Amino acid sequence: MTSIIDFSDEPRYTIKAVSVQTGIRPVTLRAWERRHDLLSPHRSDNRYRLYSERDVAVLRWIKSRVDGGISISNAVTELRQMTRNGIWPDAVPAAPTRTLSKPKATPEKYTHWLYDALINHDEDKASDIMKELHASFDLITIFVRILSPTLIAIGEAWYRGEIRITTEHYASNFLRAKLMSLLQAYPTRRNAPYVQLGCAPTEQHELGSLMMAVLLRSQGFRVEYLGPDLPIDDLVDYASYEFPDMIIMTASTELAAFEMRRLKEKLDQLDPAPQLAYAGSVFDQDMKVRKMVPGLYLGDNFEQGIELVREVLKVKEPLS
Ligand code: B12
Known part of the structure; x- marks a missing residue:
């Protein structure tokens, strides 16, 4: 320091x-x-x-x-x-700057390179690619046009039996770690709308939720990322004394989505009750599930999700 x-x-x-x-x-x-x-x-x-x-x-x-x-x-x-008293505090690291340089290649090309590096377990190369991405593209482009397609390609390769499950775990853990570092690189705040994010009970697919956490923190929200498979009762108990303005949960299966009905019932008993919002593939694919789960559906993409969060939490100006 x-x-x-x-x-x-x-x-x-x-x-x-x-x-x-x-x-x-x-x-x-x-x-x-x-x-x-x-x-x-x-x-x-x-x-x-x-x-x-x-x-x-x-x-x-x-x-x-x-x-x-x-x-x-x-x-x-x-x-x-x-x-x-002659004591000077340690310097606070600067938030990552977003002055972007001209990209060396298209997002599609980078997706291809990142996929190759990850399925070959080439961590140095994958890290170099992540550095280049961060220097050349905004966060939404990195998440939506590069990391998500890379993950989908990895999921498909695993499904077709072309790569082993160990490789899929290696790749998703590598990306999870990069997303966590990115989250932690942005300053944490107290005086800003407070959003807690995580995944519904049984849900292990956490990368969408983590990406949204990074995006909201990069925009100045107070964000706490809570991780996968959250137990409802404990989450409600935590909210009862932390007073988040909003809780965002993601789910990819009906089982996980239905647990959110119980979460909503319990949250509504708190005063003030935090807004419950949700997203994830099971809601994107099935309108019946959206109808069955009360709360605010944030849509199937991050831009729309951020817009809705800003609207509901009445954030008009950029937060600094
Ligand atoms: C990585 C991965 C895992 C990892 C997750 C690791 C982690 N830390 O997150 C692990 C190994 C744990 C895993 C486990 C399983 N997985 Co999996 N997994 C994947 C994989 C490869 C990538 C998923 C991912 O992170 N995508 C990136 C995110 C960003 O994309 P997304 O979730 O589609 O989200 C989009 C939208 O929903 C939205 N969105 C998402 N989150 C949010 C949040 C907000 C707030 C907003 C606004 C929007 C938003 O934006 C995104 C971009 O458009 C997919 C492959 C694929 N085709 O998706 C399979 C996949 C999702 N898994 C699958 C399966 C079957 C499983 C298992 C059941 C396997 C098993 N037999 O154990 C388990 C389920 C565990 C559980 N109970 O949850 C299937 C699901 C099939 C289905 N539709 O039912 C897939 C599609 C693989 C396949 N081709 O079969 N998996």
């Missing part, structure tokens, strides 16, 4: 550049400076504020405290007390 004091204090960045790097709007930055005497950025010849790498690191740290539920004045006081 690098300490904030290790960053350069040479004036370099305009307020706009700092806003892009930290996700703090210029108007908020100016207000923090004015009201809390937080930073005194250098002024250029034409009186523009210029911030250093260290200023950016301080702002990221302050923002992580505020996102964690601490008031801005307490966060500033905390920082002052630490620095007065």
Whole structure:
């Protein structure tokens, strides 16, 4: 971990550049400076504020405290007390940037390369491909046009007996691990609509749910990913004192979907009752199942799912 004091204090960045790097709007930055005497950025010849790498690191740290539920004045006081005693906090890692470079190939070509690397258990190659994908495509394109088709091709190859089950497990676990790292690379937040995601009882297919968790967290939601095969009673008990705004469950079988009826009944007894939303292949394929399960069906694709979550949780502006 690098300490904030290790960053350069040479004036370099305009307020706009700092806003892009930290996700703090210029108007908020100016207000923090004015009201809390937080930073005194250098002024250029034409009186523009210029911030250093260290200023950016301080702002990221302050923002992580505020996102964690601490008031801005307490966060500033905390920082002052630490620095007065010669202690500088560790720098908070930046959220993954999304400045995309021109892709070397089409999503279809990448799907083919990733499939090949995974069925040959070539982890280095698969990791390199994932790095390239992250540098060249937005998350939706990676998930919908590359990872999902790769998984489907692997499922089909397994079904036809062309690859062993061990290889299918290897590939899905590799992708699960990459998705978890991606999820953890985005900052966790406190002051944002709170969504818990996971899979219905008996359901092991968790990658769709995990992808949605990454997408929502990348958009600024407070997200907790709970994993596969969740027991209803424990989930409801957890929700009774964590107060999520929404719980999203996925299912690929009728058995798993029907368990959600019981979940809805129990959640409705809570006050406030979280919104129950669901998705997954069994709902996509069978309208009868959707009719039988109360709650909000998020649709068969992530874009529509995100739109509906934003609508129901009344998020109009981008969350930062
Ligand atoms: C990986 C995998 C597994 C892994 C899962 C690992 C993990 N950690 O998730 C493991 C090995 C555990 C597994 C187990 C089984 N599997 Co499996 N599995 C797959 C595979 C290869 C990929 C699934 C996947 O992750 N797809 C990627 C996701 C993103 O795609 P998706 O689920 O289709 O989701 C789309 C939409 O539903 C939607 N969506 C999904 N989630 C969400 C969430 C939100 C919020 C929103 C808005 C949208 C959304 O968006 C996606 C993109 O369009 C598929 C092959 C295939 N054709 O899909 C088989 C497949 C799904 N499995 C299958 C089967 C039969 C099983 C088992 C019963 C096998 C067995 N005999 O044990 C068990 C069931 C276990 C259980 N009880 O759940 C069959 C299902 C057939 C059917 N329709 O009934 C498939 C299709 C394989 C096949 N060709 O036969 N499996």
